[in-house]
Amino acid sequence: MNVPSEFPPSAASSDGKAPLSNRSVLLRFALIGAVLLLTVFAFGYVGGWLAPSRLTAQRMINQLQANAGVFPGYRRNHAKGVCVAGYFDSSGQAQTFSAAQVFAPGRTPIVGRFAIPGGNPYAPDGSVPIRSMALRFSQANGQQWRTGMNSMPVFPVATPQAFFEQLQAQQPDPATGKPNPAKIAAFFAAHPETAAFLAWVKTAKPSASFATESYWSLNAFVLVDANGEKHAVRWRMVPENGETATGGSDPNYLDADLTQRLAQGQQRWHLIITLASPGDPTNDATKTWPADRREIDAGTLVLTSTTPQESGACRDINYDPLVLPDGIQASDDPLLPARSAAYATSYLRRTSEEAHLPGTATSQTEAKR
């Protein structure tokens, strides 16, 4: 507010109240200023501007970019992938546990995506042993179920903060262009919860095919049945064709393999839902549940076609694991809201680049690499 020079501050108000002294006018202006300033500070605090050390989705994505570089228009993680399409044939067996339309007997169309981890869309397929499957189920009632799964039974860490620290440890050293092994070793030593993942990695080999892998939800979710009863679950996609082989020397063998397999026929997985027993952790993706837990075969995922991600329907889909239909809910796993927030930030950046908005990364950044 600017001080109204047109008005002597001591002028009587139009109500005929006693005029204010100059001192009291000044005090009242100061009070107004204080109220406004306090509001701005509160806003800035809630928005994280006054808390630069707080972990935000922006910092998470910045770290992914620091590790892999910026490739305009691509996802900031799992950048290299292909689109697939098909449908889910529900067996009806999960219906007792979830009211979601997708579990009623019948078919739900799918737009999906296979990918490898990392932010580099040109990474060779054999460079990592992990593959991922993301799916969007489009229910007839307009609700959607989106899920992003990985070909490993556990996640390395349990919290967004630990994941951020892992990314920091893996950031390439500017001198060598490679991550510093000592930093990585120190990270894993400081995070004993990574043990189950490290044990898995030791035996894992880069698969020759997306189609022969199992994909785990990693995070727990909650199914809600028609009576409102809640059931903690995890799920995985188990391939009908589980023969294993490791990939060849072509850096893009996964895409070629998938195209070839789909030309010969549909590829099928079973959606296996595992029900937690009381006491099974739902907030810790580093821990598997005991093998004797009840499992349901909820139906068959049938993939029928693939398209390059640059032109396919999956390109503009954010596979946010918290886009859930009525009947499926998030668990208390802290990774879930962090994934949702980080995916949203990545999605905003790449769609802004696709729209060529000013201030977004351009292909020059890519050419420099």
Added chain:
Amino acid sequence: MTRSTTQFVLAARVLHWLMAAMILSMLFIGIGMVASVSERHEWLIHIHKPLGIAILLLAVVRLIVRLRNPPPPLPADLPAIQKFAAHASHWLLYVLMLVIPLVGWAMLSAGGYPVMLSDSLRLPPIFPASAAAFAIFRHAHAWLAMLLFLTFLAHLGAALYHGLIRRDGVLSSMIGTRRR
């Protein structure tokens, strides 16, 4: 009807204070949810969407109330520039109250998201799926919200200036304590 010349009608006053609370909450919810990776991110988003639609609906009701009940005139001795600022900021507030929720709705539609107000209540899309349109709407949503926050600050400052310094009855015409 002398009261109608010194005070806003009851419906306008109720809507004003109700929406003041909702919009201020909304601004903090919006800025808070995009800066968070915790479970707060999720529950703030779950409040954000139905609250935004509620603000949109109430803004329409309020516009009708406003058009049917002209507000009390500003003090005759208020300088023209301040009168202009008062009118312009009020109409800007109305526009933003209507446009920001619509842009948010269009943004989710363009992003291909189902627009869920609750676990089961879904609004139809109001814009075809388009990544470029999503990006534009998403940025517009944030910048317009910033503009709303700044307009709110100006509005709050002006109200306090009228109430504490000019003491000209403008603030009490909305608080409803004015007796004649």
